[in-house]
Amino acid sequence: MTDRNGRAGPGADTPRPTRSRPARAVDTAAPEQAAAERRPRKLRAMTSRHGSRPTMNDVAAAAGVGLKTVSRVVNGESGVSPAMAARVNAAIAELGFRRNDSARLLRTGRTASIALLLEDIADPFSSALSRAVEDVAAAEGCLLFTGSSGEHPPRERELALAFCARRVDGLVVVPAGDDHSYLLPETASGTPVVFVDRPATGIAADAILSDNAGGAREGVSHLIRHGHRRIGFIGDLPQIHTSAERLRGYREAMAAAGLPVDERWIACGTTDRARVAEAVTRLVGGPEPVTALFTANNRITVAALHRLPRTGGRPALLGFDDLELADLLTPALTVVAQDPAALGTAAASTLFERLAGDRTPPRRIVIPTRLIARGSAESPPPAVR
């Protein structure tokens, strides 16, 4: 996955900005500008220069018309005489006026923006999902805020509440924490929240999920079909919903085939390379090695791929989540692929349906996964070979 440290690289040479909080409101005002602030409105319109922004009032004054007439012209409303419109447009052009949408939206009640809260936008899964959400939002005329929680619950909460404080029209959340009751006041007062990838806890809300158990079941069954009986499972932390579901799929596939599961074959924990490497070595290099490995997410698969060459064995390998270049590895990597774009599309679509007035009970939409056989999981175990 993307390196999340290493950001202190060349860019760190750039001096950090001074942290004067109300930066622009204070510092950018040139002396003349500050003076202009104190002048009456009409004078100020004439003095418009660097740093200022003409308002509808300025345009009205310059054109010698009423504020409402400017509003009509700007918004293309009918019922303005050509002469008036021409004068207003001339003033608009001269002053370089552009409507302040933030002000407009304050009055209107909506903000025409939604927010997407992810684990890490730099992760391929998140970024693919993000693009899909953005596309739906764009079709609805909404702009998109994005924020990364870093899988850190307090940060998720902080960001979510900051978005709500801006009064975004709605929220799409890939939950990091395990208690989302803090969002109850927000949803109660009309801000819809849709959860993706994992369900929320402590709040009844829409959830768009991958078929984690089904996908894992299909993957493990695939290994079994190719003759494997001793199959290792390397997963994420067991308290993570997706992780638990995939383990469930593994167990179900084994049970369905009437195969016993040795609990030592199951290694759940963090996704850091060292932890996964240790698990791989133990499962593959021990005295009673497994003949196949199911790695339950992209980071674990990558870590396992790096470790495997240094273990004695060469087990079949099947990963959850597709990887770029997976087809160019030797052997090419067989995966159970999620569809992050479909998750994002479904989540954003659901959100806009809620915004359009849908009051039906919370839904749970499950997006299917897809087994892509490429070679790494199709070789039989040594004994059968």
Place this chain on the structure above:
Amino acid sequence: MTDRNGRAGPGADTPRPTRSRPARAVDTAAPEQAAAERRPRKLRAMTSRHGSRPTMNDVAAAAGVGLKTVSRVVNGESGVSPAMAARVNAAIAELGFRRNDSARLLRTGRTASIALLLEDIADPFSSALSRAVEDVAAAEGCLLFTGSSGEHPPRERELALAFCARRVDGLVVVPAGDDHSYLLPETASGTPVVFVDRPATGIAADAILSDNAGGAREGVSHLIRHGHRRIGFIGDLPQIHTSAERLRGYREAMAAAGLPVDERWIACGTTDRARVAEAVTRLVGGPEPVTALFTANNRITVAALHRLPRTGGRPALLGFDDLELADLLTPALTVVAQDPAALGTAAASTLFERLAGDRTPPRRIVIPTRLIARGSAESPPPAVR
């Protein structure tokens, strides 16, 4: 790269939302709510229920204090008697009040948000850059809008102007178009814009760039050092700044080594697989094949990697941009890596310096690239072998 089509996958099953534009403002108001809107303020505070949002006025009325006192308590200002504060806090808790930051920011003048305009957030380069920008913004207390232009100039312009209309405090742009003079009024009225990855045209602005020419020069020199004389260059469209710079680096390295360049070795064009495949086949499979290939960006490298096994030759390969799993290919892929996170950090830092009042002339910051030798570019050409 991430599949940008295929979004019609399983998610497409989800019914599309109806496109009623002013959705929430109209539809979500329950009948009681609509009635509440018509009631005088104080009554409304008492009637607060689903869909409404209590305001400071509501809190003031409920607590029986002045509006300003509520403001003081909400913002933690000093000079409020404990008794008053207690009454206000009780009202806040009872009504579930949360300050509307959009309203606050309208009065304040800033929006505490910046926007990032990318080619495609789903691309690993963009998403790594995005995360870095987000981190800097977060440290400055700013939220981040993101938008994808899809390398489509009109869309870039539309998005950029939409962000400016929201009065974002500043803009970070990966330019898609070749004329950014449309941003002149925005920068003139005080919205700073920083360009990343490519410089802007038609406007004097900060630009944060990779050392494209230097990186290409280093990569091609590396190939030359390993005995290659006939080196092919497969690049992006020549009008793209990064593409032209990398080609320049290629030519400079060849010239520095006193090597002639056959113009037929240079294949610039789109990054789609078919076009790259054709170029690879022609360069490698022809009668006078090159012995090494320099692929000038990540998409081209991936396309070439897919094609190469199906050509007769097995040239040395060196790509611009690193790829996940590059080290697990056979042979492992040698690359000139960019540092998208450093680009993002430098861009965002520069933006906040501008916001803090920096009025120095536009800068150009160049982020170094890094050659990572892994094997694919270190084998000598057949003749020397």
Place this chain on the structure above:
DNA sequence: CTGAAAGCGCTTACAG
């Protein structure tokens, strides 16, 4: 310590 008034830049509802 407290709060009424004016204003941020727009739109809504209403009167000419």
Place this chain on the structure above:
DNA sequence: CTGAAAGCGCTTACAG
């Protein structure tokens, strides 16, 4: 066809 008034939910500047 045109515009003055009131208001969106806050903060600023000012008076008690």
